[in-house]
Amino acid sequence: MKSLRWAYALVGVACLGVSCTEQEAPKPLFETELSEITSATDGATTITLYADEPFFVGFNQVTAKIENANGELLSGEALVTPLMDMMTMRHACPMEFPNGFQFVDGRFEFNAVFVMPSGDMGNWSLTFAVNGDTLAVPVTVVQPARARLASFVSTQDQTSKYFVALIDPGAPQVGENVMEIGVFKKQTMMDWPAVEDLTIAMQPWMPSMDHGSPNNVDPVHQAAGHYLGKVNFTMTGEWQLRLSISESGLLIGEPLFDIIL
Amino acid sequence: MKPGFLFFGFMCCAFGLAAQQISYEAWLDSVERENFIAREILLDELLFHQKGSGITPGANGSQASPTDQFLHGLSGMHMMRRGSFANEPVLRGLNSDRYIISVDGMRIFGACTDKMDPVSSYIETNNLRSMDVGFGAEDSNQGISTGGNVNFKLKKPVFNADQPVMASLGGRFSSVSGGFDQLADINYSQGKLAFRASGVHRKAGNYTDGNRQEVRFSQYEKVNYAVSLAYRIGKDQMLMVDFLGDHAWDVGYPALPMDVAYAKANVVGLTYILPEFGKLTNSEVKVYHNFIDHAMDDTRRDSVAMHMDMPGQTRTSGAYLSAQIAAGKGSIRMKSDVFTNFSHAEMTMYANEPGGAPMYMLTWPDVQRQVGGTGLEYTQEGKNGSVRVGMRGEYSGTKIKSDAGERQLSVFGKTGLQNRARWLGSFHASYDRKASESSILIFKAAYGERLPSVSEQFGYYLFNRMDGYDYLGDPDLKKEKNLHLEAAYRTDNGAIRWKGAAFFYYFNDYIMGRYHPEWQAMTPGARGIKMYENTPTALMTGGEMDFDMDLTQNAVLFVAAKYVFGQDYSGMPLPQMPPLKLNVALDMSIAGIQVLPEWEGATAQRRISSRFNEPVTPSYQVVNIRLSRTFRKDPLRYTFSTGVENVTQTVYREHIDISDILRPGRNFYLTVNIKW
Numbered sequence: 001m002k003s004l005r006w007a008y009a010l011v012g013v014a015c016l017g018v019s020c021t022e023q024e025a026p027k028p029l030f031e032t033e034l035s036e037i038t039s040a041t042d043g044a045t046t047i048t049l050y051a052d053e054p055f056f057v058g059f060n061q062v063t064a065k066i067e068n069a070n071g072e073l074l075s076g077e078a079l080v081t082p083l084m085d086m087m088t089m090r091h092a093c094p095m096e097f098p099n100g101f102q103f104v105d106g107r108f109e110f111n112a113v114f115v116m117p118s119g120d121m122g123n124w125s126l127t128f129a130v131n132g133d134t135l136a137v138p139v140t141v142v143q144p145a146r147a148r149l150a151s152f153v154s155t156q157d158q159t160s161k162y163f164v165a166l167i168d169p170g171a172p173q174v175g176e177n178v179m180e181i182g183v184f185k186k187q188t189m190m191d192w193p194a195v196e197d198l199t200i201a202m203q204p205w206m207p208s209m210d211h212g213s214p215n216n217v218d219p220v221h222q223a224a225g226h227y228l229g230k231v232n233f234t235m236t237g238e239w240q241l242r243l244s245i246s247e248s249g250l251l252i253g254e255p256l257f258d259i260i261l
Numbered sequence: 262m263k264p265g266f267l268f269f270g271f272m273c274c275a276f277g278l279a280a281q282q283i284s285y286e287a288w289l290d291s292v293e294r295e296n297f298i299a300r301e302i303l304l305d306e307l308l309f310h311q312k313g314s315g316i317t318p319g320a321n322g323s324q325a326s327p328t329d330q331f332l333h334g335l336s337g338m339h340m341m342r343r344g345s346f347a348n349e350p351v352l353r354g355l356n357s358d359r360y361i362i363s364v365d366g367m368r369i370f371g372a373c374t375d376k377m378d379p380v381s382s383y384i385e386t387n388n389l390r391s392m393d394v395g396f397g398a399e400d401s402n403q404g405i406s407t408g409g410n411v412n413f414k415l416k417k418p419v420f421n422a423d424q425p426v427m428a429s430l431g432g433r434f435s436s437v438s439g440g441f442d443q444l445a446d447i448n449y450s451q452g453k454l455a456f457r458a459s460g461v462h463r464k465a466g467n468y469t470d471g472n473r474q475e476v477r478f479s480q481y482e483k484v485n486y487a488v489s490l491a492y493r494i495g496k497d498q499m500l501m502v503d504f505l506g507d508h509a510w511d512v513g514y515p516a517l518p519m520d521v522a523y524a525k526a527n528v529v530g531l532t533y534i535l536p537e538f539g540k541l542t543n544s545e546v547k548v549y550h551n552f553i554d555h556a557m558d559d560t561r562r563d564s565v566a567m568h569m570d571m572p573g574q575t576r577t578s579g580a581y582l583s584a585q586i587a588a589g590k591g592s593i594r595m596k597s598d599v600f601t602n603f604s605h606a607e608m609t610m611y612a613n614e615p616g617g618a619p620m621y622m623l624t625w626p627d628v629q630r631q632v633g634g635t636g637l638e639y640t641q642e643g644k645n646g647s648v649r650v651g652m653r654g655e656y657s658g659t660k661i662k663s664d665a666g667e668r669q670l671s672v673f674g675k676t677g678l679q680n681r682a683r684w685l686g687s688f689h690a691s692y693d694r695k696a697s698e699s700s701i702l703i704f705k706a707a708y709g710e711r712l713p714s715v716s717e718q719f720g721y722y723l724f725n726r727m728d729g730y731d732y733l734g735d736p737d738l739k740k741e742k743n744l745h746l747e748a749a750y751r752t753d754n755g756a757i758r759w760k761g762a763a764f765f766y767y768f769n770d771y772i773m774g775r776y777h778p779e780w781q782a783m784t785p786g787a788r789g790i791k792m793y794e795n796t797p798t799a800l801m802t803g804g805e806m807d808f809d810m811d812l813t814q815n816a817v818l819f820v821a822a823k824y825v826f827g828q829d830y831s832g833m834p835l836p837q838m839p840p841l842k843l844n845v846a847l848d849m850s851i852a853g854i855q856v857l858p859e860w861e862g863a864t865a866q867r868r869i870s871s872r873f874n875e876p877v878t879p880s881y882q883v884v885n886i887r888l889s890r891t892f893r894k895d896p897l898r899y900t901f902s903t904g905v906e907n908v909t910q911t912v913y914r915e916h917i918d919i920s921d922i923l924r925p926g927r928n929f930y931l932t933v934n935i936k937w
Contacts, residue, residue, distance in 0.1 A: 173668055174668045174669055175667070175669055175670070175671040175672055176671035176672055176674075208567070208612040208613065208620075209610070209620070209785060210785070211783055212781050213781075214672060214673070214779070214781070214790070215673060215674065232671075232672040233672075234622065234672055235621060235622035235722075236618065236619070236620055236621040236622070237618050237619065237620030237621070238618050238620075260618050
């Protein structure tokens, strides 16, 4: 489902003119494959967001339906800017536009890596710039029961903060699982680029029995900060996905994910 | 006293005397037997005292002796102990993965991934009539294997005996475990109908070893019940229904980290004995079904790293047709059979932290195996000898039926859902030649193959207490092949009978576990992971000899020896190879009392497999003394037997025993049998 079809453009990268319109089969109706998350309108444009599940802290694949006041599906160009407004400060989060910024028949796809939940601290919004019109869509982001985003500060420079999103396995199963993570760095409050030059070692571990599993494949960088590997779970129960992340041969962090299956 | 016995043992050895407590006329007599089996051992009580009957004098006079004790003394067989219950028969050093075990020709498979329930544990001596034992591929009609076959034949109802109702009652007490057994059977026949029922209850506490130490978790309790009904149709047809049930519970396995909560077997068979039809004789059709449920249990152990539930089950259904056809100067025996076997076993481990998610895996991922085959065996007898030639072809399919199991296999890049079809073939030939009026020379050659066992093919992290590794099956294992050569000699000059056999097995693709240091053990405390693989070759050689001699009219001397040598592809000893074992018994009748002193000894086993972390096993010798007397008071017959086993409190274990638990110390026993 979350296949690697990379044609990425990141926030702040000026590739607005690049056309990435591939000849693809017509996509099915939004409603049949995804759940509606939220909707907002400014009178002229209506934006409805769809996803597999309510937005959570971690890697979210989002499909937006963009209509005009008459309910007609629009085509054109769009850009989405995330914002966490915490009153005293504001920040964004990593964003991905795998199919570029052009959209047709009202369907626009992007990925948002929310780095904290909505709550007393502040609220998230996604601001859409569609064909010159600007519309902010408030969204609610929840902390999932099992963390799907881990962060760490580099043990080398003690300052750089990294965010690791567990993309796959989303629903881990006993046996072989495709493993995909996205790694991003907090450059500034508003700039969250992907990190592409890491070496990652991975070991699934069962803490209650003190053993791992055989034949895993360490995640290797594919594109745009996405690393792909394989993880094996030999039985159900509580596992940890232990990562050792190195940059230029030096270990910078060892985040882990708890996995229950 | 001990040196004396040792000297005696050496003397027997030095003279090259054959044998053991059991004699086994049937073995080399195969061509004369109704069933043309390689070796049939009759367990009929009437034959107990007869020389050359194939019955250990040690099991004398009492069907109350457990099956394990009876099997222990058989030629070419050793019993691997995991505790005092359900010992695993080992045929010439080969365990139950390598030979076929069946009951009345019905295929049955134990349901325990740790081999806690060999099929022999579901059979009792009071419903066992006889056993067929064949080595290598020398019997075409039991199935194809590399190690041989054991077929337990159940007792059948007797028609129109002298009295319409026959019954017996028995009991046995053993001091070493405080064990008490009761057994009963009844036979009834009238006209065309005959009926037999039997039942056994056995209960034992922990036994004490030669150090007078209690061996904890060696208790057991079981009941076994069998019902058999036969109905005659006309003169030469018969319909028979057999049911065998066995239920054991609270069974301790001191050699293993787990015990057994219950082991239940239900076996049912329907047999139709056909009339003669042209050249077809001895024709029989049978359909059968059996199911075994087994559950391991560790809740009684003092400290377990983690509590585990490990239930397992097998379901087997099958049918066969067997017949005999006169062909020229000889005759052909044939058997066509099909069976389907389903094996499921799982393991659930419970985390010690409260609220932790249970850990579950399929240790046998719903393995379905279907096999169909036909065997033919031609026998021709001449003036100076006889020839027997046989062959068998089998077609089999094996697959798993669990998606969860398929996902588990994906960890190793393997698949099991797709059916794996295999052809198997076996061939054997034997030639018996009269060497003199009273002696025969026998030459045998056989080739056999076998499929990997369910554990070898699909087992998933099965902990083996013997070498301390977790074992993984490999679905892509090839067939194991065995080329078997054997020479035997038999003589019987009236007062002295002796037999000897020397065998040579050469295996190709011998299935054995190989250590994978790159993988981590799953079981807490395990040393690592081994995956079964086809090793290039293995060879085994050895032999059995047995000898018995009339010393006087009332005294018979029995001497038996067995030995196996095994070597793997790298020249290293194969694990669990039994060293030289000797049994000597003197069966005397003194004033109407049968007096039977026995000596058993084995040499040390220093040829050990370091790959399997085998310990060196020291030599041992054990002395038993048995007394038995029968009184008749019409219409009843009473038999009292008593004796002392391991008189000298020898502290010992046999080399093939699992773990370091010791065999029982001194045991006083008393059995009573009343027959009507």
